[in-house]
Amino acid sequence: MPDVDGERRVVISVPKDGFVYVLDADTGEFLSGRNYVPANWASGLDEAGRPIYLPDARYWEQPDGRAVVSPGGMGGHNWEALAFDPEKHVVFIPAATMPALYEASAADGLMGDIGVTFDGEYGSKGDPDWEAFGELVAWDPVLQTEVWRARHALPMNGGVLHTAGGLVFQGLAEGYLVAYDAATGERLWEAPAGGTVRSAPSTVMADGRQYIVVSSGNVATSVGATGFTSYSSVPRSRSRPRLLAFALDGSVAAPPWAEIPHIPAPPAARRDAALASAGAEIFVAYGCDGCHGHAGVSVGGASTDLRLRPPASAEYLRAVLDGALVARGMPTVEMTDDGVEALHAYLVNLAWDAHEGQDTAH
Numbered sequence: 001m002p003d004v005d006g007e008r009r010v011v012i013s014v015p016k017d018g019f020v021y022v023l024d025a026d027t028g029e030f031l032s033g034r035n036y037v038p039a040n041w042a043s044g045l046d047e048a049g050r051p052i053y054l055p056d057a058r059y060w061e062q063p064d065g066r067a068v069v070s071p072g073g074m075g076g077h078n079w080e081a082l083a084f085d086p087e088k089h090v091v092f093i094p095a096a097t098m099p100a101l102y103e104a105s106a107a108d109g110l111m112g113d114i115g116v117t118f119d120g121e122y123g124s125k126g127d128p129d130w131e132a133f134g135e136l137v138a139w140d141p142v143l144q145t146e147v148w149r150a151r152h153a154l155p156m157n158g159g160v161l162h163t164a165g166g167l168v169f170q171g172l173a174e175g176y177l178v179a180y181d182a183a184t185g186e187r188l189w190e191a192p193a194g195g196t197v198r199s200a201p202s203t204v205m206a207d208g209r210q211y212i213v214v215s216s217g218n219v220a221t222s223v224g225a226t227g228f229t230s231y232s233s234v235p236r237s238r239s240r241p242r243l244l245a246f247a248l249d250g251s252v253a254a255p256p257w258a259e260i261p262h263i264p265a266p267p268a269a270r271r272d273a274a275l276a277s278a279g280a281e282i283f284v285a286y287g288c289d290g291c292h293g294h295a296g297v298s299v300g301g302a303s304t305d306l307r308l309r310p311p312a313s314a315e316y317l318r319a320v321l322d323g324a325l326v327a328r329g330m331p332t333v334e335m336t337d338d339g340v341e342a343l344h345a346y347l348v349n350l351a352w353d354a355h356e357g358q359d360t361a362h
C-alpha cells in the first residue's frame, strides 16, 4: 500500500493502460499505482512505477503472434473528463473495458505491422475475454482502492461532473444523463438526452438557479470516433447534436430520439461470403470505418450510411475511389482491382444483412 502520510501535493493520472498513477506534484516521483479495471498485460507496477509484464499479453511471443489484450488501445480510460471530490478525496473515472486483438505480422515481427481489432460481437458469443462494457469507477487514490463502481452496457460513455451537493453526473452512450450518489454509487436520477453523450456535464448558476449543461448527439459533440459506432451509441441515440440544460423544475419536454432508418433492398445481388470477409478487413485497414462508421453504420454527419447506399457495382465503387465524389468529401483511395471487388462484396452483403435483419442492435 502507498506511503502517503499527512499532506502531499500530488498529480493523479489515469491513462489508457488501466492503472491509476499518483505522482509527487513537485518532483514527479512515483508514489503509488494500481489498476482500476482488469489488466491482463501487467500484474502490477514495480517500485519505480514500471509495469510488471504478463507473458500471455506479449502477442509477438505467442506461437500465432496474436493475443487479446485488455485494456485495448482505446483504453481503460480515454479522453473523457475525470472528476475529483476535494473533501473526500475520491476520483471518479469514466472507465471502459474494451479488449482488442493485437496481431504482429510474422514478416514484420516486433514493433512491425500491428493489426488491432475490436470485435464487440465476441462478447455476445460468450467469450468473456472479449466482453466490452463501461463503468463509472469511484476510486480512493490514497489507499488505491475502489469505493464503488457502476456498470454500463456500452463501453464509451461521457465524462463526469462531481457537485458539492454530493452528486456525480455522467451521460451514457444510450442517451441518458444519470445522477449517482457520490458516496454510495446509488443511481438517483436519470433523464433522456435524446442522443449519445461523451462530453462531460458542467454546472452553472444563472439568476439564482442551478443548471446542469451537457451536449448530446452525433459527431460534433460526442461520438468522436465514428469507427466505434456500436461502442458509443445505440440506433436511437444517433441523433443530431444538441446542447441541453437541466434544472430542478425544468418544464421543457425531453428531446426526441433519432429515427431509425429503414434499410432498402440493395441494388446488387448478394456476393461470395469469403470475398466479403476479405473486404471487411480492407474496410478497416483503409480507415473507411473512420468516416462511414463501424460496420458501415454511420453516426450522422456528412459521410453516407453505406447500408442505405451500397455501391450498385464494382465499377461504380472504382469511380468513387478514383475521386468521383471528392468534391463532396469522399477522398481518393488507391486500390487494386481485387480490393475493389472485395470491398464491393462486403458493402453489398452488409446492406443485405441489414435489410433482411433490419438489424437495429448496432
Ligand code: HEC
Pocket (backbone or CB within 6 Å): 283, 286, 287, 288, 289, 290, 291, 292, 302, 303, 304, 309, 310, 311, 317, 320, 325, 328, 329, 330, 331, 333, 343
Ligand atoms: C474522410 C472521410 C471518408 C473516408 C476515409 C471514406 N469515405 Fe467514403 N464517403 C465520404 C463522404 C463524405 C461521402 C459522401 C459523398 C456524398 O455526399 O455524395 C462518401 C461516399 C462514399 C460512397 C458513395 C455512396 C453513395 O452515395 O453512392 C462510397 C461507396 C464510399 N464512400 C465508400 C468508401 C470506402 C470503401 C472507403 C474506404 C476505402 C471510404 N469510403 C472512405 C467520406 C469518406
